[in-house]
Amino acid sequence: MSPLRSREVRALSEAIEHIHQETNLAQFPHRIFDVIGRMLPGVFIVSQEFNTRTREARSLSNRPAPDGLIERCAEIIPVEHPIFHAILAGAHGALRLSDFWTARQLRRTAVYHEIFKPIEVQHEIVVPLILPDHVAGLTISRDHLFSDEELALLHLLAPHIALAHVHAQRFTAMRERERNPDLGPEALSALGLTPREAEVLHWIIQGKRNIEIATIVGCSPRTVQKHVEKLLEKLGVETRTGAATEALRRCSHSANRNKECFASRCAR
Numbered sequence: 478m479s480p481l482r483s484r485e486v487r488a489l490s491e492a493i494e495h496i497h498q499e500t501n502l503a504q505f506p507h508r509i510f511d512v513i514g515r516m517l518p519g520v521f522i523v524s525q526e527f528n529t530r531t532r533e534a535r536s537l538s539n540r541p542a543p544d545g546l547i548e549r550c551a552e553i554i555p556v557e558h559p560i561f562h563a564i565l566a567g568a569h570g571a572l573r574l575s576d577f578w579t580a581r582q583l584r585r586t587a588v589y590h591e592i593f594k595p596i597e598v599q600h601e602i603v604v605p606l607i608l609p610d611h612v613a614g615l616t617i618s619r620d621h622l623f624s625d626e627e628l629a630l631l632h633l634l635a636p637h638i639a640l641a642h643v644h645a646q647r648f649t650a651m652r653e654r655e656r657n658p659d660l661g662p663e664a665l666s667a668l669g670l671t672p673r674e675a676e677v678l679h680w681i682i683q684g685k686r687n688i689e690i691a692t693i694v695g696c697s698p699r700t701v702q703k704h705v706e707k708l709l710e711k712l713g714v715e716t717r718t719g720a721a722t723e724a725l726r727r728c729s730h731s732a733n734r735n736k737e738c739f740a741s742r743c744a745r
Contacts, residue, residue: 485630488516492634496641500648509615509638510539516634517627519619521596523547526606526613527555529565530713543595553587555612560603564612569639571631573623574601593618602628604635606642609719646722653725660728668727674708677701682721 481489492512499508506524513522522539534551554561559577560568574583583589583599593599598618606613615638617631660682665675673694680690687705691698709715712723 481626481629481633485626489630489633492516493637496634496637497644499641500645502642502645502649505642505645506537506615513615513617513631514539516630517617517619517623521598521618523550523616523618524606524613525550525554525616526608526611527551527561528611528713530610530715546592546595549591553591557586557588560614561612564603564605564614569605569635571628571635572603572605573628574603575622602631604631604638607639608642608646609716609722610714650722650725653729660724664728665724668724669711670708674704674711677704678708678720678724681705681717682724 492515495512496508499505509524510522513520520539523542524537526535528534532555536547536550538547560572560574563572563577578586580599583593589599593601596618598620600620600622601616601618602623604615604617606615623631660679662672662675662679665678666672668675670678676694677690680693685693687698687701691701694701705717705720709717709720712720714720714723
């Protein structure tokens, strides 16, 4: 890794400070776009999330993309992009596409012809993010090579981006719980869970372990684990954290929809 000059060290320190100031998950990509855009002017940045269970994808970019491009990314990247599979295998840091494909290999791919060419880029660095049940990351692209110094900067910044993203998830979930206190078993049953599964999920959200839940609901830890497996499957997630996050997201969405319907009826 190339040594950083004092100017680059200052830029890195400022970037880290700005990244960790953002605790709103919805605003987090925009904060990253701003920070990286200052360090690397002119780059095209996309925040991407692929749910490994449901295959749903969400993307946001720092500038308008050609019509249909984001949708094609969701179709092509999980199949063909080598860094997608590297992240699945646990890769982290700043991952440069040229370390996985030669220029000749890249030009033979759908990634190049359907994603890179429309936005006139040829080089890309991906910074993985930590998100339950997802392959997620920031792709930073442009039409010319990234220098070793730029790669070094992003490599040092990458763990801070990943950690700040996790903190933004947690802060946002806490605020959601404050705005939507009704996450009891009855409300959670509306997510398609049985009464006992909803009860178990309620205590998972409260941070209880299986052995503690077993004592509270009056059954064995093994039975609790079976309920956990069922509710994870129904919610389309793989982890307890993912279940809590997904339940909060769905309940929040349902509450907002009910408020809109109520307001619409009142306006008639």
